[in-house]
Amino acid sequence: MSAAIEGSPNACEPLLRVEGLRTWFPIRAGILQRTVGNVRAVDNIDFEVAAGETLALVGESGCGKTTVGRSLLRLVEPQAGRVLFDGVDLCTLSKRELIPYRSDIQIVFQDPMASLDPRMRVRDAIAEGMRSFGIGANAAERTERVAALLERVQLDPAWMSRYPHEFSGGQRQRLCIARALAVEPRLIVCDEATSALDVSIQAQILNLLRDLQQDLGLAYLFITHDLGVVRYLADRVAVMYVGEIVEQGPTEQIFERPSHPYTQGLLSAIPSTDPGRRGISARVIGDVPSPANPPDGCRFHPRCPQAFERCGRERPPTYFAGEGSSRCFLSDPAAG
Amino acid sequence: MSLVEPHVLSNIVVAVLLGGAVAAFAIARRSDLWSQAGRELIGRRPIAIGAIALFVSVAMLDSVAWVGGGGAAGNVLEQSRPRSVVDRMFAPDFKEKSYSAPLADIEFYGGADLSHPGSHLLGTDILGRDVLHLTLKGARVALLIGGLTSLIVIPLALLMGISAGYFGGRIDDIVFFVVSTLASIPTLLLLIALIMVLGHGPVQVCVAMGVTGWVGFCRIVRGETFKLRELDYVQAARALGVSEIGIILRHILPNLMHLVVITFVLLFSGLVLSEAILAYLGIGIDGSWGQMIDQARDELARDPIIWWNLVAASTALFALILSVNFVGDAVRDILDPKTLGEGE
Numbered sequence: 001m002s003a004a005i006e007g008s009p010n011a012c013e014p015l016l017r018v019e020g021l022r023t024w025f026p027i028r029a030g031i032l033q034r035t036v037g038n039v040r041a042v043d044n045i046d047f048e049v050a051a052g053e054t055l056a057l058v059g060e061s062g063c064g065k066t067t068v069g070r071s072l073l074r075l076v077e078p079q080a081g082r083v084l085f086d087g088v089d090l091c092t093l094s095k096r097e098l099i100p101y102r103s104d105i106q107i108v109f110q111d112p113m114a115s116l117d118p119r120m121r122v123r124d125a126i127a128e129g130m131r132s133f134g135i136g137a138n139a140a141e142r143t144e145r146v147a148a149l150l151e152r153v154q155l156d157p158a159w160m161s162r163y164p165h166e167f168s169g170g171q172r173q174r175l176c177i178a179r180a181l182a183v184e185p186r187l188i189v190c191d192e193a194t195s196a197l198d199v200s201i202q203a204q205i206l207n208l209l210r211d212l213q214q215d216l217g218l219a220y221l222f223i224t225h226d227l228g229v230v231r232y233l234a235d236r237v238a239v240m241y242v243g244e245i246v247e248q249g250p251t252e253q254i255f256e257r258p259s260h261p262y263t264q265g266l267l268s269a270i271p272s273t274d275p276g277r278r279g280i281s282a283r284v285i286g287d288v289p290s291p292a293n294p295p296d297g298c299r300f301h302p303r304c305p306q307a308f309e310r311c312g313r314e315r316p317p318t319y320f321a322g323e324g325s326s327r328c329f330l331s332d333p334a335a336g
Numbered sequence: 337m338s339l340v341e342p343h344v345l346s347n348i349v350v351a352v353l354l355g356g357a358v359a360a361f362a363i364a365r366r367s368d369l370w371s372q373a374g375r376e377l378i379g380r381r382p383i384a385i386g387a388i389a390l391f392v393s394v395a396m397l398d399s400v401a402w403v404g405g406g407g408a409a410g411n412v413l414e415q416s417r418p419r420s421v422v423d424r425m426f427a428p429d430f431k432e433k434s435y436s437a438p439l440a441d442i443e444f445y446g447g448a449d450l451s452h453p454g455s456h457l458l459g460t461d462i463l464g465r466d467v468l469h470l471t472l473k474g475a476r477v478a479l480l481i482g483g484l485t486s487l488i489v490i491p492l493a494l495l496m497g498i499s500a501g502y503f504g505g506r507i508d509d510i511v512f513f514v515v516s517t518l519a520s521i522p523t524l525l526l527l528i529a530l531i532m533v534l535g536h537g538p539v540q541v542c543v544a545m546g547v548t549g550w551v552g553f554c555r556i557v558r559g560e561t562f563k564l565r566e567l568d569y570v571q572a573a574r575a576l577g578v579s580e581i582g583i584i585l586r587h588i589l590p591n592l593m594h595l596v597v598i599t600f601v602l603l604f605s606g607l608v609l610s611e612a613i614l615a616y617l618g619i620g621i622d623g624s625w626g627q628m629i630d631q632a633r634d635e636l637a638r639d640p641i642i643w644w645n646l647v648a649a650s651t652a653l654f655a656l657i658l659s660v661n662f663v664g665d666a667v668r669d670i671l672d673p674k675t676l677g678e679g680e
Contacts (some may be wrong), residue, residue: 073575102577115568119369119590125569128586129576163368176572183576 013087014048015219016187021045021081023071027292039292041067042078043243049187052213054220056230058266059240060288065223069189072221073105074098103133106180110192112172116164122175123160129183149178153208170201177208187219194229206233227270231255239263242299243291249324259326261304298328306330343401343418350399373670381666384659391656395476397421422472432464438644459644461631470628471648477624478656480538481611482604488546489553489603490596497557498584502565511558519551531619538621541614545607553599560595564588594671601664605657612653625649
């Protein structure tokens with residue numbers, strides 16, 4: 001596969017390159033617990049994130065986008081593929097060897113209520129990562145850093161001896177961001193990080209993330225189903241469908257000239273403020289197929305309004321066009 | 337003669353327990369969650385807590401013993417025996433020849449004069465021992481059964497349950513095999529067999545009850561650990577490079593503590609009651625309330641019946657169990673994260 005490097009003019013090697021990542025969950029049954037099938041949560045996906053860039057990973061619920069994020073951090077173990085971070089394949093490292101690399105990639109979760117230990121003070125929660133990576137010489141220095149981090153995420157440093165339940169949802173999400181920042185990561189996986197928040201709070205968090213990116217040169221893998229957020233924040237977009245990336249490209253291109261019928265369907269589902277365009281019927285009908293038993297051929301063909309005979313027979317390869325790529329026969333440059 | 341005299345060991349245990357209680361109090365005071373829970377508990381169940389405190393102090397006073405200081409005059413055997421603070425509250429020769437009713441002036445059978453007429457508040461038993469004295473001494477045995485057995489059950493169940501729930505796979509299979517096997521043997525039979533093998537002493541009975549009692553709590557711990565392991569804050573800690581042991585000690589264990597407290601309280605009353613059953617089968621601990629109740633089997637058959645022995649032991653047992661259960665319910669309400677207002 002040709003390494004198409006988009007959006008990173010200054011580096012030939014992207015910060016993160018994922019090649020052929022596959023995370024299947026076995027389905028066991030019977031007395032002997034034999035594997036009778038696999039949930040193909042993530043099935044052979046490739047993407048890249050350059051330093052300081054935001055890649056949005058979008059798709060319906062259950063398409064495997066969360067599993068991608070967790071596989072990168074090896075919170076779930078991928079079966080195959082390579083996760084090259086700065087040229088080091090994280091998948092081949094042992095758990096012990098992986099630990100020093102853990103500080104480079106951090107994660108912010110969806111549910112701000114479940115992502116902080118209810119019995120740990122904010123100071124200890126944020127300092128936990130510093131302790132394991134030896135950042136800050138002693139407790140006093142770490143406390144100083146915690147104060148600076150709280151200020152950085154626009155929280156009062158005086159609150160550091162409080163417990164998480166004393167904070168609101170948006171404040172907790174700031175705490176989670178501060179905890180991730182504490183170990184000086186270069187990539188943050190935001191797993192639906194704003195989905196559980198009110199719209200006004202969501203905007204604050206998105207602005208905070210954007211400011212942090214500008215100041216610290218962070219890269220984000222922004223996992224979401226909210227296309228409005230994607231348009232606001234992302235440099236590039238990867239669209240996932242049943243464990244595969246079906247289309248990838250710069251945000252502008254994806255939103256203005258989507259080439260995959262699934263992307264077109266997703267975009268048409270955004271409610272429009274233009275009265276003339278209101279009432280467009282959903283172009284994607286039916287339910288997401290089970291990743292345990294994906295359809296033959298193109299995985300989208302049973303729901304695709306433009307499907308033809310070949311789609312049910314063959315799996316479309318990834319066609320590259322300009323800065324984007326699409327997994328649809330309609331994008332085949334040879335077919336015109 | 338063993339290396340340490342039993343009463344010296346007992347004194348040391350009391351000192352350690354007192355030290356532990358002070359340390360636990362100091363730690364709990366530092367934590368808002370625990371000190372708030374403690375204040376609320378005392379506010380909700382003042383009488384039950386007072387009753388438990390009374391039982392505990394009687395048991396403690398009965399555990400501090402030393403030799404000398406006025407035994408029965410001239411009796412060398414009596415004088416070389418260590419006597420506890422509770423023993424010292426009664427005169428050394430505060431005994432009769434046989435049964436006497438509460439505050440009676442004469443013996444129950446025969447009507448001979450008592451050596452301490454009108455002073456046995458709860459009467460005397462078949463050997464002429466003061467029933468109030470025996471009942472007070474029973475508190476120590478009851479707390480020993482509940483406390484020592486819990487001290488065996490809880491660490492064992494935590495160790496097995498956390499390793500099964502956290503690491504899963506083969507370890508889980510092994511632990512669950514042991515748990516299922518133990519759970520499928522009738523508890524009482526296993527208890528009797530273990531006591532036959534280990535012997536009759538109080539520590540042996542506690543060990544036997546501990547070995548049979550950890551299974552239920554282990555299941556709860558395993559399930560809860562399984563749930564906690566998948567929570568986002570544990571995943572975040574893993575992403576932050578915290579070691580497995582660090583995650584267990586800093587995130588899993590503190591979030592299991594409310595279960596430990598609740599289980600301790602509920603386990604405790606169950607254990608004290610099951611000792612009464614063991615006593616009924618003749619394999620209980622000497623000096624327990626269960627044994628006093630067991631003796632009453634014969635006494636109730638007499639005419640007129642001898643009731644004070646049974647009533648004293650049952651009332652003491654009832655009061656302790658009731659208070660512990662009241663406190664247990666309150667503890668469960670208070671420590672439930674939902675009612676404490678943390679989490680959703």
